[in-house]
Amino acid sequence: MLIYILDMFGTAVFAASGVLLAGRLRMDPFGVVVLASVTAIGGGTIRDMALGATPVFWITDTNYLWVIFVTCFLAMLAVRRPRRMPWYFLPVADAIGLAVFVAIGVEKALRFGASPMVAVIMGVITGCGGGVIRDVLAREIPMVLRTEVYATACILGGIIHTVGLSFDVDPAVATLAGIITTLTIRLAAIRWHLSLPTLALRG
């Protein structure tokens, strides 16, 4: 239940990040909703299609769509009278959503019989896939592929989660440990601007 609430929170935060990018690109209201939607549910959709968990999750539970629509509506209203938010507000909210999405992806994959390694990958896809589609539609090289310890946080969180389960830790505890791992690493990366060294090849 708590996970479900956090899931909706993550959906709203991810949708908001889509709205922000759509605004920067001067999209019309429909473009805003599309970019918000693919960011919020794109990763889970790819996961469900690959697992064969169809119809995909937002078809069977339309709460996700309502959360996205309301978020878009509020965000478009909020744009007119911008208020100062502390700079870390959005990244921290995004980190919470990311950590929850990864845990949900891991659990769904395991429920569909995936091996632990595949479950971690599905966690990463659930967390990062939406942002990748958002960036592709906005014609940017996906942020997650370039810098910052973003996907790496997901991978480590997913590993803690699955390793916990394989040691017969209580599922709720394993899930929580995974979420905290992803969140902590991501917050540390935001706070100290951590990034992995990039691979440089001679062009």
Place this chain on the structure above:
Amino acid sequence: MLIYILDMFGTAVFAASGVLLAGRLRMDPFGVVVLASVTAIGGGTIRDMALGATPVFWITDTNYLWVIFVTCFLAMLAVRRPRRMPWYFLPVADAIGLAVFVAIGVEKALRFGASPMVAVIMGVITGCGGGVIRDVLAREIPMVLRTEVYATACILGGIIHTVGLSFDVDPAVATLAGIITTLTIRLAAIRWHLSLPTLALRG
């Protein structure tokens, strides 16, 4: 039956729009066929994958592929001796195809047990998805996300269609009402260059 013929017509028109873009990008014949195909059947393919309606529609009914191939062949021939077409020819043909695709998407989603809201979304995906993939492959920000009352026409057409069905209107009448709604709004947008106000955020 009429719907099926219109569906094939829409497939041909959408394929032609892919051919046109491929020509502008100086693609080779294979690129032409790929861009024509993703434009014509991309939206329906995403819809079927999300619904779990697999194998997707063009695998079980190969008429769609034949229509695309013939369209590409004729379009490549036609390119050599360009004739003057009235400027509104392609947009109007595209609007007809769009309206039919939306109706087909709505119906298929309902047949697979989707709620009316999801059915409208599936209608929009069926109508607009192919153009989005086409534009992504051609490295443009999807036209449908930026301007013109394109997706909005699909949404309103889909709503009329599903609302009609929920009031127990005869299915054929509801379908027709949806198609006419999409088509009328789209034609009006073409005629008077309507577009929704865009959302502007401070970058």
Place this chain on the structure above:
Amino acid sequence: MLIYILDMFGTAVFAASGVLLAGRLRMDPFGVVVLASVTAIGGGTIRDMALGATPVFWITDTNYLWVIFVTCFLAMLAVRRPRRMPWYFLPVADAIGLAVFVAIGVEKALRFGASPMVAVIMGVITGCGGGVIRDVLAREIPMVLRTEVYATACILGGIIHTVGLSFDVDPAVATLAGIITTLTIRLAAIRWHLSLPTLALRG
């Protein structure tokens, strides 16, 4: 069995091409793995989603993922001490992988009841789909859509393969004939820089 080994070889080669592009774009290690993965298994994933062959192949057989990980690891090591490779090494390896992927796509599609034409298309998607996603993520117009006899080789190889089967040729022979066709045409295109004429439209 030989096919399976060649499949793993193709996976490694395709992954390496993703690593190379990621290196040129100065991606971090995670970006490298993602770009390598989508190149190596992206085409087969789309094929399996469209056929309804879920969970997709790399979920049920994780050897593909291990091959990709090891390839990335070795390639990132190799980057530090670049050695001279003959210029044709990568294109030829890529051609072998391509030919095998096409044959595997054709066979899987037929096994799922697809018609010969759809089977050829699934072969092309298996061979070329990963490279298209790779290029989209890297914000390039997909190489395969622009020049060189790349997809054309896949189409002809797939046709030979399915025509062979429809004439009741021994399946192994038909598969081999298809692979050799794709490979020969592709190698000839590399050797003599063959390309199809591009379609030029008045913008």
